[in-house]
Amino acid sequence: MWDFLGRKRHKRTSDILWLDLGDLGDLVNPDGPHEQWQDHGLGLLRTILHQNGIQTDVLSTRAVTSWDELRRQLPGYRMVLMNVRSYTYPSGLKAAQIFKEVNPDGLVITGGMHATVALDEMEAVPAFDKICQGPGENVIVDVVRNPDQFPRVFLGQGSRSMAEWPTIDRTLWPQPASRRLKRSFNWPLEPECGWGPPPVVTILTSRVCPWQCVFCNENSYIPNMGRRPVDMVIDELNYLDETYGPVGSVVIHDSMFFQNPSWLEEWLEKYPRRANKVWPYWAAARSDTVRQWPQLYEALIRETNWNTISIGFESGSDRILRLLNKECTEDDNLFTIELTNRIGDDMERQGKAAPKFWANIMLGIPGELPEDAFKTLRMLKTMKRVFPSISFYAPYPGSALGNQLIAEGKSLMSKDNYHRFPDDEKVKGVDYSFYRALLAGRYDDEVNRGLANYQKRDIDFAGALTKA
Numbered sequence: 001m002w003d004f005l006g007r008k009r010h011k012r013t014s015d016i017l018w019l020d021l022g023d024l025g026d027l028v029n030p031d032g033p034h035e036q037w038q039d040h041g042l043g044l045l046r047t048i049l050h051q052n053g054i055q056t057d058v059l060s061t062r063a064v065t066s067w068d069e070l071r072r073q074l075p076g077y078r079m080v081l082m083n084v085r086s087y088t089y090p091s092g093l094k095a096a097q098i099f100k101e102v103n104p105d106g107l108v109i110t111g112g113m114h115a116t117v118a119l120d121e122m123e124a125v126p127a128f129d130k131i132c133q134g135p136g137e138n139v140i141v142d143v144v145r146n147p148d149q150f151p152r153v154f155l156g157q158g159s160r161s162m163a164e165w166p167t168i169d170r171t172l173w174p175q176p177a178s179r180r181l182k183r184s185f186n187w188p189l190e191p192e193c194g195w196g197p198p199p200v201v202t203i204l205t206s207r208v209c210p211w212q213c214v215f216c217n218e219n220s221y222i223p224n225m226g227r228r229p230v231d232m233v234i235d236e237l238n239y240l241d242e243t244y245g246p247v248g249s250v251v252i253h254d255s256m257f258f259q260n261p262s263w264l265e266e267w268l269e270k271y272p273r274r275a276n277k278v279w280p281y282w283a284a285a286r287s288d289t290v291r292q293w294p295q296l297y298e299a300l301i302r303e304t305n306w307n308t309i310s311i312g313f314e315s316g317s318d319r320i321l322r323l324l325n326k327e328c329t330e331d332d333n334l335f336t337i338e339l340t341n342r343i344g345d346d347m348e349r350q351g352k353a354a355p356k357f358w359a360n361i362m363l364g365i366p367g368e369l370p371e372d373a374f375k376t377l378r379m380l381k382t383m384k385r386v387f388p389s390i391s392f393y394a395p396y397p398g399s400a401l402g403n404q405l406i407a408e409g410k411s412l413m414s415k416d417n418y419h420r421f422p423d424d425e426k427v428k429g430v431d432y433s434f435y436r437a438l439l440a441g442r443y444d445d446e447v448n449r450g451l452a453n454y455q456k457r458d459i460d461f462a463g464a465l466t467k468a
């Protein structure tokens with residue numbers, strides 16, 4: 001049933017609700033493609049619940065355009081479950097408060113990254129009845145069955161390896177919520193985002209990144225776990241292709257795909273042979289690992305159709321890379337850029353599509369000088385084929401530098417504003433007017449200094465600024 005705005009009416013089938021979080025309207029009339037991506041935490045945990053005989057409904061703050069619209073859908077639920085990340089904390093908080101107003105005796109059970117990294121913020125909110133820190137796959141069934149047996153804050157339990165995870169039942173993901181979006185979404189697969197043809201499959205093969213970049217350092221709060229076996233990944237892609245496809249392209253959502261050479265060698269051997277089609281894919285690497293295993297990198301690009309290579313270059317200046325504990329150098333970045341340019345030229349000569357960088361760049365890092373920022377943009381210009389993804393450094397809780405800046409009172413990110421707009425100011429003392437002028441091209445002469453003529457091309461840096 002659709003309402004007069006072309007939105008589906010909600011019918012309650014269980015008294016337990018999973019509420020998907022994100023900005024209002026992202027599944028109605030989205031701002032951009034990344035806002036539409038599905039939540040694997042939700043998908044995994046709902047799959048486990050349903051396989052254990054616990055049915056749940058799903059609603060999404062992204063599928064409504066006002067809080068009143070959400071409020072109207074909440075009566076009658078005795079429990080709501082939510083995956084709260086720092087960037088979805090504002091919507092999680094508001095939704096929990098509304099749920100309690102509508103169902104004063106109902107239980108709000110939360111887990112997710114924010115509960116792990118910013119427990120104090122969540123503990124201070126009475127609307128959060130239960131808060132699970134850490135992984136939830138081996139605890140979710142018990143907590144939903146017997147919530148009273150758990151203290152308000154408890155530690156979750158994860159699997160030792162992703163091999164133990166069931167295949168996500170993607171029909172448990174929220175649906176696009178307008179007739180218009182439904183046409184382009186390809187649910188339960190996902191929409192095109194500019195990296196490869198639709199329908200898109202997002203998938204995780206690993207969860208943990210062992211490095212310790214101070215703006216991220218995932219391994220300080222995501223427990224170590226084994227990688228999903230190559231055969232399971234390929235089987236799932238083939239299943240999705242046969243059931244909901246034909247699949248157009250794949251996004252491997254791992255924080256760090258290009259690690260564990262033995263896994264990658266097996267992928268190199270099996271993906272071209274066993275996958276229904278060698279779908280092009282997006283996946284992440286680091287410039288130091290590319291320099292360490294260049295042959296493996298090149299073979300993966302050429303033989304497995306790894307055609308969008310996400311690299312956290314972050315900065316073109318050694319001074320800043322050291323400050324970030326990135327453990328990559330200007331030389332590592334240059335090596336990776338030159339190698340990828342060369343592979344791309346060669347593939348084009350053979351009539352094939354060249355690989356493109358998805359280049360993650362940060363500006364506005366405390367301590368950065370104008371010359372560091374010029375070097376960063378200069379580095380971007382040496383990439384022949386690139387989607388620049390530039391953001392102003394954001395001090396997220398959980399990361400070493402984020403925690404430090406929060407403790408020093410220098411973070412401008414508040415719990416109502418973990419991320420709102422690409423050009424939000426995030427740290428006190430950073431001269432954002434300089435960065436806006438830089439991105440608008442006012443320092444192009446400085447940036448272009450020393451570059452070859454062909455590298456002086458205009459890149460829309462301001463348009464490449466993303467939410468962070």
Ligand code: B12
Nearest residue numbers: 037038039040041083085086111112113132135136253468
């Ligand atoms: C895929 C991904 C994305 C995707 C898709 C996001 C989506 N819709 O799901 C995209 C690319 C869009 C994205 C973007 C961003 N991301 Co992101 N992303 C990830 C990534 C790599 C994987 C997420 C995932 O699926 N994990 C696997 C699932 C199974 O884990 P999970 O969701 O955490 O759920 C588990 C537990 O938390 C727990 N749990 C969850 N919910 C519940 C509920 C209950 C009741 C219980 C008991 C347990 C429980 O159990 C689950 C199973 O163990 C993670 C890193 C990681 N390895 O997890 C970063 C991560 C989540 N992202 C992060 C960030 C910072 C961002 C960005 C802000 C980055 C940027 N600078 O642009 C943007 C913001 C997006 C936005 N909306 O604006 C941070 C979040 C930090 C934080 N404190 O919350 C992470 C942790 C990476 C990091 N650097 O530390 N991201």
Ligand code: SF4
Nearest residue numbers: 209211213216217255
């Ligand atoms: S920024 Fe990338 S390499 Fe560094 S810790 Fe995070 S995921 Fe790992």
